[in-house]
Amino acid sequence: MSDRELVRSYIERAAVRADGDLGQYVRDRVAEARPHAHAGAEVPEGARLRGVKQAMVAASRPVTSHQSVVNNQVLDALDRVAEDLRELAARVTTTDQYVSRVRATAATIEGLVDELVVGFEAERRAREELGGRLEAELERAERFREDIGAELAAMRARQDQVLRAAREALPDGPSPLTLLSRELSVHDDTLYEAIEDAFRGTREAVTDMLRGYLDDVRAVPGDNPVVDVGCGRGEWLELLSHEGITAYGCDTNQVAVDRGLRLGLDIRLADAVDHLGGIEPGSVRAVTSFHVAEHLSLDTLVALIDAAFLALQPGGLLILETPNPNNHQVGAANFYLDPTHLKPLHPLFLQFLVTSRGFADVAVRELHGPGFEGLLPTDLAGDPNRTTPFVEALNQAFASALDYAVLARKPGSPSDPA
């Protein structure tokens, strides 16, 4: 092969290889070889020394007679292979292109999914943020409502105070002290103390019962004092002092005041309504009153709640504990052990009253069980469907709490002005 033919063959072969069309290359070579397939069987016309070659072919024919057949078979087989190769190559190319498309599409989809995820995430965050804003807005509105309510309650309390003062100024008007102590003063202070000693329980027992309020007081921030109205024997003040909580008492009973002073307690002889109404508004952490409310007339009770409202700091705590008339033993009998009790206060009424005077978070807490288990529906013979409501009524009447307390909070947070 001349150089030129060599170069030409490489140009053609490289072209075929460039696109992987090996099949075409083989087919071309087969086509080139086909005219020479008869080699060994006959000598082409026009060949040099044809006669000599024919003689040689004739002589070797017993050996080479099948050569052209073999040659053609090989070429046919190559042709088939070439055809298959071409088909295969075409498929590979198609597959490659398909794979390339699929991969590029997958890359794009991956990107789109990422975008969607980011979009969803942004949407979720926006919703959350909106939700948060709404909640804050609601909270703000609620606080605003509370503040307005507190302001209104304070205004009403002041107004009532003025009215009471005006009434007192009238020739026959009763004084607040009289109102508060009307029930107490008709009897001897000593007698009352004796009654309390006899029926309220021992100091230790009372202290134990009061211990449950410590956490409520601690939950109110600040160092303002706790004022205990009608502090009696001073168990609560003692407990508070022991816990390091500033507190003082207010009582109109001279015997109680003297005894407290002897115990080193700060107890002031004063009308609670006057006292609370006279001190700096918003300067008290908690106003507590255990078993006093049932001694007061409705007017005085309202005046006390109002005065407490004014005296309490925002968020300050009011505790009014009193016998529970829902327990029939208490309502029908025990209540009257103390002749200075005016009438029992139903927990729903006291809760309503406190709420109506502007307090928030007003809750009733039942206290001091009767000391025995209530009945179970199965304790009675008969169909439990029938006995159950009856047992519940019985338990309510005889096995419910002996006392209850109304706990309430003055609206506003400690940072708010009173």
Place this chain on the structure above:
Amino acid sequence: MRRRRVAILKPDYYGIVGGFERVVDILDDALTTDGWDVSRRVVKVVDLPLEVGGLDIPAEVFESHPEYFRYLMVRQAFDRVDTGDADVVISTQPPSFSHVHPRHLALFFHHHRVYYDLEDEYVEAGFVDDPELHRRAGEIIRELDQPRLDQIGWFLAGSQTVADRLAHFGGHTNVSLFHAGVGVGDDAKEVPASTPGTGDVLSISRMEFPKRAELAVAAAHLLSDRGTTLVGTGSRELWVRHLDHVLSLGSARAEELTPAEIWCNTGRQAQPVPDSYRSPVTFAGRVSDDELERRFREAPCVLAVAHDEDYGLTAIEAMRHGRPVIVCRDGGGLTELVVHEQTGLVVDPTPRAVADAVQRLIDDVDLATELGANGRDRAAEFSWSNAVDEFRSGLEQVDR
């Protein structure tokens, strides 16, 4: 979130950094600004073995048709580049466009020219020993290119001339134009307006086939009282100097030279020339930017007489400096930029026609001034920001 990926395919021909690299850098920046994750898939031509589809090419065979075999080797390397992870592929110089990808944008400045639009001139000039084999190789290349070009989603042609070639050779009309900007990096700084100078006529050209610096030399010898400075160098410099020497000696007359005697040849017949002799031509070689600015200022006009250019940055550069430009009718992309008697003069590719055009501009300063001013306005359109806009709209065509 995953940023969308674009792969830029680029052959690296022996580390040469030219205009195309600048274009790619700017588009890379623009894509990154637009939020794309850009990666370059470079095929280093120098590293490729002499092999096509498992067929080893003997060195002597390769050397007989290096253009052909190298093209197939690089094409094969681009076939093997993995772009399955890319959302969009951008191809650049040939044969990177032969890579197959469903979203393929071709930044197309030219085919493999010696097998396309320059085939005849290449053969005629005597660059190939065996024209028949060269033409056969060209046929093969065009046959191999066609199905690959058919799969390209969109072409950004470097000029209308290039777009016309795409339509002519392969019937491709999914094409919009991309005009590269001038200057380095950002848009070039404003050049102060000035009237045409009174110094040498300026020709800026790499001395390669068919940039035709020879035609500027031949024209220079027909000018009576004005010198011509040639900026640039290249593999044909010996031939360009030889031609100048011959014309200086008076052994040949510029007017009588044929294209084959001037530029349409291999230049291999060049004889060494003496160090100094009298000539209207000054060979400035490579010059600094500052010196180039000075030469622009001093020039009455600028010659851009190349044959069938893809684009013609030289002409834009000259117009930017407010100089009228002389181009030839067969100048390809140059004739898109220079409109006869508006931004310059378009003349026949003969020494006489070029020399007459220069003389006309020297004699008619008003005309030269007007054409220069118009050229400045025209050149302002070739900013990188416009180029990037054209690029983005091309990208939209494949990224939908």
